[in-house]
Amino acid sequence: MISRAGLSVVRQARTQLRPRTGPSPVASLSSLARLLSSLAVLEQRDGKLNHGSLGAVTAAQKLGGSITAFVAGGNIKAVAEEAAKVNGIEKIIAVDNAAYDKGLPENYAPLLVENIRKGGYTHIIAGHTAFGKSLMPRLAALLDVQQISDITAIEDEKTFVRPIYAGNAIATVESSDNIKIITIRGTAFPAAEAEGGSASIEDGVDPKAECNTEWVSENLAKSDRPDLATAGKVVSGGRGLKSKEEFDRIMLPLADALGAAVGASRAAVDSGYADNSLQVGQTGKVVAPQLYLCAGISGAIQHLAGMKDSKVIAAINKDADAPIFQVADVGLVGDLFDKVPELTEKLNKQ
């Protein structure tokens, strides 16, 4: 229902073809560093710190200034102690209350508001994950701040870089809000080191806000393979696999041979070949592994948005004109039903 005048952005993008100057080092903030104070909102599950969420600490380090991390949930002590060892954090604010276990924004956002007011932070940072995506805009509304979503770089304490139009344009935006609320793209901010820190742990304020939403159940795909969003290698299959059976028969052994996570295109997910949570693309996961090896994926713009920052892209496709070959470092034209098993076998022999 909400449409925005986007054409002007594209026009602007076309007239400014200057190459991106790369991730610029954060300008010296020595005079501001004293005032800058970041709150990294960390995720936990079942009493364990989600290390993926430590990218928020990395982003805070790039900003400079003091870094506080926030955790909440039942029996939060172990999580707080784990977070206290993370390099670069000065203080952990922990709120021990099982009401926050599932990260429901209805009570988590008011909880953060109280702790932000008390701590006087200038920057609130979380990952652009399911948790961050549902929580942070609500927090921003409560604080009357315009959030900056899914940033890939920090230029200075108020200037941030974020992809728009499925990654086809890169916008640099300057925030005039007093408090900056930011979600970060995990692949652009690797997790901070989990060792070497010695933060103090402090109890946070708990407003015990009412929650009009209750958590009912979850259905998470279980896998022994590496996590898709953070894996060093990803193998990904598309419509060309033709069925779920073939997807499993062809792609899973290749993933095992490489020690890779499994991904899929939207076409493969929609056809039921692979689980929804494996979708790579603009509306699914954004990955940037060392190696992204895909088979039977044509390379639609929405898919490229989720993987084109991978270090090395390899593609197997029978259509020599498939757009995926325009971005692939290593392309092999051929039938995936022959080529992938052959590749798997040869990799296993090595």
Place this chain on the structure above:
Amino acid sequence: MNPFDELSIEESVRIREKERYPGGVEEIIALSIGPPKSVDILRTAMAMGADRSIFVEVKEGEEVEPLAVGKIIRKLVEREKVNLVVCGKQSIDDDSGQTGQIVAGLMGWGAATQASKVKFGEGGVEVEKEVDGGTETVRSKLPMVITTDLRLNEPRYASLPNIMKAKKKKIDKVTAEELGVSLERRLKTLKVIEPPPRKGGGKVEDVDGMISKLKELGAI
């Protein structure tokens, strides 16, 4: 129309058609905030089944940020006494993914984001959400906000008779000023550039060629 918004209209219409909400759906209002040509999108929404529209017109080229969009929606939700707001999980131009959550925050309502299934039951509205690693189900009570994920439904095509009928449906025009919402931007776009291009096209002859090239690149 933003693809996620098509899903929102479709879901609203289906809730009514399939009588999923006990007591029925009184009215479906489509809302758009944008330059004059956005009216076409509202016509499409009404051809899909919305009863009437509200159009908040802004100047050509003026981009309204999610926070301001949220504030406009709040005003209209209060005025129209709406108890369910359905919107897309993100617009595919700005990719912010914020508006629904902002509305819920401003209203103090429950929210279910990235919905792939919406069920009305005795205990409230049960929504299956797409989350990292799978799905999660939450239950909330009306009034609430739902944001749609791609798997929620398959939007219908508007038929010609319905497109004709939609022409007679009402579009109520209002300005942000009349609603008392400031459109002043909090984020200033300093520049927009193209991402660095990738140099692809390095094709190999066979599987052995692929393995040795991957080794050469240090990928395996």
